[in-house]
Structures are given as C-alpha cells and as structure tokens.
Amino acid sequence: MKNITLSRFLIEEQRDKNLIPADLRLLIEVVARACKAISIAIGKGGLADVLGGAGSDNVQGEAQKKLDVISNEILLEANEWGGHLAAMASEEMELPHPIPNRYPKGEYLLLFDPLDGSSNIDVNVSIGTIFSVLRCPEGAEANEQAFLQPGNQQLCAGYAVYGPTTLLVLTLGDGVNVFTLDREMGSFVLTQRNVRIPEDTKEFAINASNQRFWEPPVQRYIGEMVAGKEGPRGQDFNMRWVASMVADVHRILSRGGIFLYPLDSKTKAKGGKLRLMYEANPMALIVEQAGGKATDGHRRLLDIQPTGLHQRVPVILGSKNEVERVTAYHAG
Numbered sequence: 001m002k003n004i005t006l007s008r009f010l011i012e013e014q015r016d017k018n019l020i021p022a023d024l025r026l027l028i029e030v031v032a033r034a035c036k037a038i039s040i041a042i043g044k045g046g047l048a049d050v051l052g053g054a055g056s057d058n059v060q061g062e063a064q065k066k067l068d069v070i071s072n073e074i075l076l077e078a079n080e081w082g083g084h085l086a087a088m089a090s091e092e093m094e095l096p097h098p099i100p101n102r103y104p105k106g107e108y109l110l111l112f113d114p115l116d117g118s119s120n121i122d123v124n125v126s127i128g129t130i131f132s133v134l135r136c137p138e139g140a141e142a143n144e145q146a147f148l149q150p151g152n153q154q155l156c157a158g159y160a161v162y163g164p165t166t167l168l169v170l171t172l173g174d175g176v177n178v179f180t181l182d183r184e185m186g187s188f189v190l191t192q193r194n195v196r197i198p199e200d201t202k203e204f205a206i207n208a209s210n211q212r213f214w215e216p217p218v219q220r221y222i223g224e225m226v227a228g229k230e231g232p233r234g235q236d237f238n239m240r241w242v243a244s245m246v247a248d249v250h251r252i253l254s255r256g257g258i259f260l261y262p263l264d265s266k267t268k269a270k271g272g273k274l275r276l277m278y279e280a281n282p283m284a285l286i287v288e289q290a291g292g293k294a295t296d297g298h299r300r301l302l303d304i305q306p307t308g309l310h311q312r313v314p315v316i317l318g319s320k321n322e323v324e325r326v327t328a329y330h331a332g
C-alpha cells in the first residue's frame with residue numbers, strides 16, 4: 001500500500017473498476033486540493049490573521065468565524081473553473097452558488113460544510129471539511145430544487161479532518177478509504193483501505209449537557225449506558241464528545257462507537273441541530289459504507305427526501321448493533 005497517492009488511487013478506481021468517470025475523478029482531486037489549502041490556512045493559526053470571528057452571521061443565524069469564511073472561499077474558487085460542476089451549495093451560503101458564465105459547466109452538484117466544528121477553531125482542537133457529490137437531474141436547472149435529492153443518490157462523499165495529521169476520508173460507494181496528507185510531498189497518500197466499523201462498541205458520543213431536553217428513548221438508552229455494570233446492560237461504557245462531528249465520526253470509524261445528536265426540546269422546532277445535506281448525509285454514506293448504520297431515530301438517514309437545502313435532522317450513527325438498539329427504543 002506504500003505510496004499510493006490519491007491521484008493514483010482514483011485513476012485505478014476509474015481504469016480497473018470502472019467505478020468513477022474521469023470528470024468525477026478530477027472533481028474529487030480539486031476538492032482534495034482545496035482541503036490542502038484549508039489545512040495550510042488553519043495551520044497558520046495565530047501567526048496569520050485567521051482566528052476569531054468574521055463579524056458576520058451565516059444563513060442559519062450563526063456567527064461566522066474567519067476560517068469559516070476563508071474555507072468557504074477556498075472551496076468555491078477551487079471548484080468554479082474546472083468545468084465539472086453545475087452548481088455548489090454550502091452550509092455558509094443561503095442559496096446555491098452558480099458556476100459563473102465565463103466557465104464551462106458540468107453535470108455534478110457539490111455540497112459542503114467548509115469548516116465543521118466551529119466552536120473548536122480558536123482552541124486548536126480538530127475540525128474538518130465535509131463534502132458530498134450529487135448528479136444534477138438531466139435537463140434540470142441547477143437551482144435549489146436540483147439539490148433536494150435523498151442521500152442514497154450521493155455519488156461520493158468524504159471529509160477532511162484537520163487534526164494532529166490531516167486526513168481525507170473518501171467513499172465512492174465501494175467502501176471507505178483513508179488518505180493521510182504527506183506535508184513534504186504535498187499529496188494525500190492511502191494509509192487505510194476498506195475501513196470497517198466494529199458492530200459492537202462500549203463508547204458513546206453525545207453532548208450530555210442537553211440531557212434534560214432529550215426525548216424518552218434517548219433518556220432510556222443513555223441512562224442504561226451510564227448505569228454501567230449495575231444497570232440493565234451489565235457492562236460499563238465510556239463517553240467521548242469532541243464537538244466536531246468530523247472528529248467524533250473519525251474516532252468511530254477508527255475504533256467503533258455511537259454518535260448521537262438526537263432530537264431534543266431545544267432544537268425540535270428547527271428539526272434538529274445538524275444539517276441533512278452537509279453533515280448527516282455524507283457522514284451516513286461513509287458510516288454505512290464502513291458497515292455501520294445511520295438513522296434519525298426512526299428512518300434511515302439516506303432515505304429522507306430533503307425539503308430544504310439547510311434542513312436539519314436528528315442524527316444517530318456508528319456501530320450497527322448500538323444504532324439498531326436506540327432506533328428500536330424509538331419505535332417502542
């Protein structure tokens with residue numbers, strides 16, 4: 001597996017397995033290049049003027065950090081001119097970003113959360129970029145409607161984690177592979193092939209400060225875990241919460257676990273906390289491709305028909321048997 005760069009990996013997927021067409025391969029390479037640029041910007045931290053608030057709010061009414069804005073710009077600029085895209089949509093922008101008329105247009109739609117884990121940006125904790133690719137319906141205008149496809153239509157999804165190392169995790173719908181950024185070479189190199197999430201786990205991730213807002217099924221599920229050996233599950237569980245979805249999902253991909261941002265009375269009116277198109281769907285595809293499961297407590301996340309670009313959903317994902325258990329508690 002030595003020295004298989006992302007470019008080589010993608011060319012081989014295209015040539016040997018006929019998994020992806022050439023223009024999708026180029027699109028993924030451009031997204032990866034943008035992630036490298038974001039990684040470099042983040043790495044400068046206090047040495048450059050990149051930390052702190054941008055003094056603006058995004059469409060969701062959340063205060064933007066400078067790096068949210070910088071990362072969004074990097075992704076837009078990198079992907080505008082290549083000719084692969086019909087349009088882009090970002091967590092940070094109210095409307096889809098059309099491809100300017102001076103550039104050729106392609107058939108794909110790119111969606112991204114340019115910098116996920118905003119509360120961790122200024123404290124030097126892992127953050128990431130999440131992305132997803134859909135096909136623009138034939139003959140359709142690349143407007144908001146064109147993006148409203150269920151997650152099972154994603155052609156590819158991935159995330160970059162900017163942590164002690166910068167990683168790119170990618171699925172083309174045929175398993176999940178992990179690439180590590182070789183900073184000297186400037187390229188992503190394949191370091192884990194076909195990652196699998198263990199079906200069982202003793203580790204859960206949830207923001208426990210929201211406990212009083214949770215609904216009964218989640219109260220029961222987490223309550224049983226916290227009760228440990230003396231409780232109905234008869235074993236101890238461990239808890240982790242980074243508050244960067246990319247970092248929490250990456251831990252689950254690496255050693256198993258369950259992640260919950262469930263529906264609670266605080267976020268109920270909005271439908272949940274996390275966004276279906278930029279967070280839930282790409283992560284659900286990756287988790288399922290690694291043998292895990294992803295639901296909103298009731299339904300498979302990937303089967304939800306979106307009704308809005310910035311729609312929010314409850315998210316429960318990770319080790320299969322635990323996701324099945326908490327989903328069953330919702331049904332009961």
Ligand code: AHM
Pocket residue numbers: 062113115116117118119207243244245246261
């Ligand atoms: P963001 O896209 O504005 O960064 O928000 C999403 C993040 C997720 O990465 C993380 O799982 C969650 O919000 C943390 O929320 P909380 O601060 O409520 O624990």
Ligand code: MG
Pocket residue numbers: 091113115116117279
């Ligand atoms: Mg986010």
